[in-house]
Amino acid sequence: MRKNFPMSAKLRDVAEKAGVSVATASRVLSGSAEGVRPERRQAVVAAARELQYVPNAHAQALARSGTTHIGAILHDVSDPYFSEIVRGLQRAAVDAGQLVTVCNSYRDPERELAYVGLLRSQRIGALILTGSGLDDRSYSERLAAQINAFASTGGRPVFIGRHHIAGDAVLPDNVGGARALARALVTMGHRKFAAISGPPLLTTTRDRLDGFKAGLAEHGITLDPAAIAPGDFTREGGMAGMAHLLDAGPAGYGSIASDATCVFALNDAMALGALRTLRDRDIDVPGRISLAGFDDIPATLDTNPTLTTVRIPLAEMGALAVSLALEPPSDELRVRHIRSEVVLRESTAPPAALSR
Amino acid sequence: MRKNFPMSAKLRDVAEKAGVSVATASRVLSGSAEGVRPERRQAVVAAARELQYVPNAHAQALARSGTTHIGAILHDVSDPYFSEIVRGLQRAAVDAGQLVTVCNSYRDPERELAYVGLLRSQRIGALILTGSGLDDRSYSERLAAQINAFASTGGRPVFIGRHHIAGDAVLPDNVGGARALARALVTMGHRKFAAISGPPLLTTTRDRLDGFKAGLAEHGITLDPAAIAPGDFTREGGMAGMAHLLDAGPAGYGSIASDATCVFALNDAMALGALRTLRDRDIDVPGRISLAGFDDIPATLDTNPTLTTVRIPLAEMGALAVSLALEPPSDELRVRHIRSEVVLRESTAPPAALSR
């Protein structure tokens, strides 16, 4: 494709026009050499400008065997959680003169694996894998194989928010954050909880749920398994999850909502959905029921009531991942643990009837 | 950098292991040839798998002089407006087997120009420029030069939502949408309006403002220039803009809010911010004042009240841009006009005191 086009000027053209050899031209244009007489230097620069010369990055990559490209694989850029991360990634990457290729895996393991291959073939210098890891044997093994191969050829894999297979990692404190949230909620007066969970196989789901349970357990409270609605980390999932809690309720329990005074949605997107369902049914938040999310995506400030959540510094994590990727590799894997922080807002309040 | 690493397997290794020539290996691995005996074919495939062979995309790009990479330059991926577009872009690109490199320009013309160069040097096949164009002479000219050079070497530039310099374009109907919105608002009963504008140099700002004014004009209403607060298309800008309207008010007019019954924020992000300011001051929306935005980003559904806005199919526009970029080039520039649609939600209602 795109053949027989007046191919853009190449280094040779510049060299000819400047009356020097390609070697010299390369030296001045790629900056690597000071050892070129000023006059020629200028001649080359002038010729390059005149010809609108743009170096062929592929040729350069081939010749130098290395690129200035970073690959990032994540669930979906338009999901605020990831787009915040990407923002941090981008910023740090640009500062380091790197370009970023982002790929949406839509949480499809196969697609993710395919992207790893594609990105590897682009000879990216670093690969950043974001999003909860999947707790699946076959997948993990295949991914590990790819990652190892990548790393063994000098590539730098970095994981964000997921169990790291063979690379540095930036991990938010899901367990601790959820536990702290549970504590805060109990302190507020809540005793009966319900939750909207995430995809069962995601490690994030497990960590947050476990942390939350642990926090409750500290106060001798248990989370009834029947009060855990399935969810998928999307807004729609949150809507459905809340509806599930409200309608079906666990067999024999009647509606959960008439029982629980506080619902923990495992991420903000679902909390947003849950809030919508609640509003649609005219259920007062936090009057009748308190609601908390996790992540602290920007939208949590625009809801009414504003959403209580656990803040994790998404953009910073992205930036941190890039800097890890760009640091010279070390012998042992580096893991950066990121503190999470409970942010109490309007969507949670002491249970209305403090009777109990 | 990253030298002396056990470089990953190359085609030659695969060929040797399979006992064939690189030419043959290339043929089977790159699929371009059916003319290879099945047995050898399999031998090559097997060898490739065994060696974990990953083709070097740079070498391929160089040899074929062409890539399967699309570049996209936009304001900021984490801005919902753009992340929706990117989502559409990504989807369409993947379907076409293309990778996408996204670059955040942060609306900085210099950065944008620099990215065009960088992306060109990556020999991307298509370049998608998103976000409002800047109404600046020098910038336009330099960009046009770059774009023309790109196009003249077979590259396919496509513009989304901005005046196209020299490439196909996907344009939302900003003028028409804003006009329709104005009509709807007037029909609802409003007579006095205020607006929160965008960056003055952006064409989008002008189009939306002009459209809105035109809509009002149809009913003999004019928008007092003093009732137009400056804005910057961000949430914070919206907060400030609304505060400006509320506090400062135009000299001699007293507070705009005590006058206008409806505020049009030129995009949803600002509308969100405006809503926040309104809530902070306990000003009822739409009871005391109606509010409308533009774009219909997902977050408009999560506010309370939900936001009246003008819907433009962001994701579709992204996808459309990719398909334009991938179609064989035509002689004349193709321009796809995208219909926008007024979506009335809870944030607008007839003015409380229909006295007037």
Place this chain on the structure above:
DNA sequence: GAGTCTGCTGAAAGCGCTTGCGAAAGAACT
């Protein structure tokens, strides 16, 4: 003024892959 350095340059060898072209090896015909 012969011998050494230093500083610039250019020739040329790749980087890993694709592909046009001719050769080899069968297949199909007299």
Place this chain on the structure above:
DNA sequence: AGTTCTTTCGCAAGCGCTTTCAGCAGACTC
């Protein structure tokens, strides 16, 4: 068995750039 087609392959020439290495001035020694 000798010819003529087809297939199927491998050779080798790039793709555009970087970088080593050796060459050649001119600047320095003594």
